[in-house]
Amino acid sequence: MISPNLSAIFYLVSGILFILALRGLSSPDTSRQGNYFGIAGMIIAIVVTFLSIGNFSNSLVYVIIVLIIGGAIGAFIAFKIPMTAMPELVAGFHSLVGLAAVFVAIAAFLNPEAFNLGFVGQIKLASLIEMSIGAAVGAITFSGSIIAFLKLRGIMSGSPIIFGGQHFLNLILGVGIFVSIFFLCKTQESNIFWTVVMISFLVGVLLIIPIGGADMPVVISMLNSYSGWAAAGIGFTLENTALIITGALVGSSGAILSYIMCKAMNRSFFSVILGGFGADNSANDKNEKRDQKPVKSGNAEDAAFLMKNASSVIIVPGYGMAVAQAQHALREMVDKLKKNDIKVTYAIHPVAGRMPGHMNVLLAEANVPYDEVFELEDINNDFANSDVAFVIGANDVTNPVAKTDPKSPIFGMPVLDVEKCKSVLFVKRSLSPGYAGIDNELFYKDNTLMLFADAKKMTEDIVKNLD
């Protein structure tokens, strides 16, 4: 039973610990310590909440039981999940934050006395606005993340779903939410509150279905941001500093990540949100091109020979590596190369994979030291001085068209200058174009050797041939 002032101070402390948790991520060395700060902040917030309520009736037992149930489920997932499934896990977690926000808002609406917000039918105006915004953003986060989860998991097709008047419908629904909140404030009618929640669920779905698979890094970051704003909205309702600080941190974090991802694709945030990118496949056009241009293709033996005689190799991983789970085989290959005194580095494009930093985690999982892994701007000049570029599962991010053809949909997107290498090894299952639906000029260059195979199998074969 501690005073509201004291508990407010403790909430502030936990907010500061959360800031330090994010601060720790500025380098891998300090990151683990940062995570402990985060855990400490969470424990403080929960314990202080119990103490400040001071209601130790039967309810407390049930609260602790459900807390343990939830915790056990969470821990189980955390230990079992393979690293390649990280994007869908994060999407799934976002949906839980969103739904929790909705439920807390509903509980506050149904029982405002418990939160000191007034009485049923006479909820304080500011609180009512805050809780409806929290509920609306939470609901959008929830249903949007569910769609993102289904797309990433492959349960739902990753291709954009578009229909006529889509954006107009979203606009109407968006306006509908605000109008409903306005009337809710006037009438305190619970039906209107439910309407707001329902429309928001619908908006979340409609917002994410037109966005295609490779735009997922932006979507996940955006939903990350939304989950933060939802938490902040609830924080205002509950007048809780820890929640307000955290919501603001998470909100801006997600927004920055979305910005970084958009910039890495040279697309505006709005064009991603409006979606439909890469939907129109003018397949015939591509087939013609494919027939005309000759492609050099090789096998594992050729690739092994090329790399053995190189003095420096740059590896360019992409989503295909994650799909094929080729990171461990890749690491084996690199170990063999290093034994022959070949310098090997990794080049990572910011949007490689399905979420920010996706490739880095997979390489870390395969025990690749993080100081061998470089970001686009740090390594792009090295391609010209390297002997072999080994492209595994990446495509659009290496396409030189982005630099040369103003008509190309990816023109202006920063790409890895793979073509400047003396030779390029391109592991790919077929010549099919990448996500952007455009042909990669790199396939037809004289210094490119295409290795048509599954990424993992090809890498394993190369390893055998390196002996």
Next chain:
Amino acid sequence: MEIDPFIFRLSIFILSIFIGYYVVWSVTPSLHTPLMSVTNAISSVIIVGAIIAALAGSSETVFDISSIFGFIAIVLAAVNIFGGFLVTQRMLQMYKKKKDKNK
């Protein structure tokens, strides 16, 4: 006239956005995935609201409609808290520097 406490909360909110802005820009890109999972975990501090809602019932009626929503929200947030922090920890353990044997 006194300042509404809302203004103070708004100030905290806006300043925190700025803190978030600068802190997140300093996060190294290779840790962007752990950043997402940890922000996920900390945003589940929303559990405090869920606990308040769940504990609002009296000894006789532990479960009324509003506290049931609270209880469900506790489960959801707890999955996220434990899952988020543990998976972040698991990822961060994997980030290693080059070993000395490579010298």
